[in-house]
Amino acid sequence: MTLTRGARITGAVLCAIPALLIIAWIVRDIRAAGGPELVWNFWAGTGRPGDVVPLTTSGTSAVLFVAYAAAAVAALRSAAASSVLIVTGAVTVVLRLPGVWTIAEAPDPEQLRDRALMTTYAVLVTGLALIVLGAVGRRGAPEGAERPRGPGRGAGVAVLLLLGFQGALFTAWEIRQTFVYPSELYPAWFVGGEPINIPLTEGPPGWVTGTTIMVFLVAAVGAVAGAAFARPLGLVAGGFALCSGVLGVARVIHFEMYERFPDLDTETQLNILSFVSSLLVGPVVIVLLARKGVDRTPGGLPGPWGGIGPWDGTGPGGVPQPWGPPGPSPLPAPAPGFGPPAGGYSGPPPGGDSGPPAPGFGPPPASPPPRW
Numbered sequence: 001m002t003l004t005r006g007a008r009i010t011g012a013v014l015c016a017i018p019a020l021l022i023i024a025w026i027v028r029d030i031r032a033a034g035g036p037e038l039v040w041n042f043w044a045g046t047g048r049p050g051d052v053v054p055l056t057t058s059g060t061s062a063v064l065f066v067a068y069a070a071a072a073v074a075a076l077r078s079a080a081a082s083s084v085l086i087v088t089g090a091v092t093v094v095l096r097l098p099g100v101w102t103i104a105e106a107p108d109p110e111q112l113r114d115r116a117l118m119t120t121y122a123v124l125v126t127g128l129a130l131i132v133l134g135a136v137g138r139r140g141a142p143e144g145a146e147r148p149r150g151p152g153r154g155a156g157v158a159v160l161l162l163l164g165f166q167g168a169l170f171t172a173w174e175i176r177q178t179f180v181y182p183s184e185l186y187p188a189w190f191v192g193g194e195p196i197n198i199p200l201t202e203g204p205p206g207w208v209t210g211t212t213i214m215v216f217l218v219a220a221v222g223a224v225a226g227a228a229f230a231r232p233l234g235l236v237a238g239g240f241a242l243c244s245g246v247l248g249v250a251r252v253i254h255f256e257m258y259e260r261f262p263d264l265d266t267e268t269q270l271n272i273l274s275f276v277s278s279l280l281v282g283p284v285v286i287v288l289l290a291r292k293g294v295d296r297t298p299g300g301l302p303g304p305w306g307g308i309g310p311w312d313g314t315g316p317g318g319v320p321q322p323w324g325p326p327g328p329s330p331l332p333a334p335a336p337g338f339g340p341p342a343g344g345y346s347g348p349p350p351g352g353d354s355g356p357p358a359p360g361f362g363p364p365p366a367s368p369p370p371r372w
Helices: 005-033 035-044 059-077 083-096 101-103 110-135 153-180 205-224 230-254 266-290
Strands: none
Touching: 005 035, 005 059, 005 110, 035 230, 059 083, 059 205, 059 230, 083 101, 083 110, 083 205, 101 110, 110 266, 153 205, 153 266, 205 230, 230 266
8 A cells, every 4th residue: 555646745744734833832942041052951951940941842842853854755755654644643642632731731821821732732633634644545556666664574673672671661760750759749740730840832751751661662563573664653762762862961961970970879870871872772773764674574485485586486587496386396306305394494584684683771761850
């Protein structure tokens, strides 16, 4: 299946709408803060108490902006445009949904809250439209057209290990926070409200973390299964990991914690190592999934079982193979003790994706500490 030309153009336009809205809100924050430096300090959690201004965005907006730009290009050119639009719309809806009830309770000026609420509704409608468009805008692909493909076997296993461990680590840090933060933060940590004060257009920290974990795990399972949706979803997951690593390492450098690393407590050391690993894991996942996908077929035999050669059991150049399909063979039977073993060849597929997966793990989301 492939998207029609009209659906591709419509999808690219829909992706541009939330991207432009993010730019507008970031520009608003830069003006309100008097420059990009304070906005960066807020995103990384390195600002001084006197520098706090009511900002409306976070690092999540930066990741989504890149995702929208990439999705707009993919909608016009990629064979996996349908999966890209559905994934982009689903992530948008889940991340922006809390704004429906959190914006009304925010302490910001009413005019600013009204604008943020209108933006949230517009983005939610756009996200739903992307899902519907990706699902119903498809038609049968013409003969010989490129089909959407998932990651190769080696890349899929590597992504499973990287994102799977990343999701487990994020979960562990989130559980740990329940023993560190005051109990008064919950359930507002997940659903918003007092005493949590969050950026106006963003979701509560716990909600964003839970969504990130879900993206990690679904992309990891889809990648090892060779699903076409795993590539766009995994790229979004890699973007979240990279953003978390960049902001976390920036915080470590700002407070010069690397110089005092041996003297820090074990938990802080693990936190720093998590940020560094996320900074490395994010680009690795992005590189693995940005490569062109491959067809995944089970087994190691030539033809339809995963090797080279057409479906009729012939090898390169159309030469019939003695282990081809049922029926008379133009070649004599091989002598006993030679040829493929009974039951078929069980080795690795010729030209298959091999190599050990790259290990790695990631940090908790690099969001500024809450104010209460």
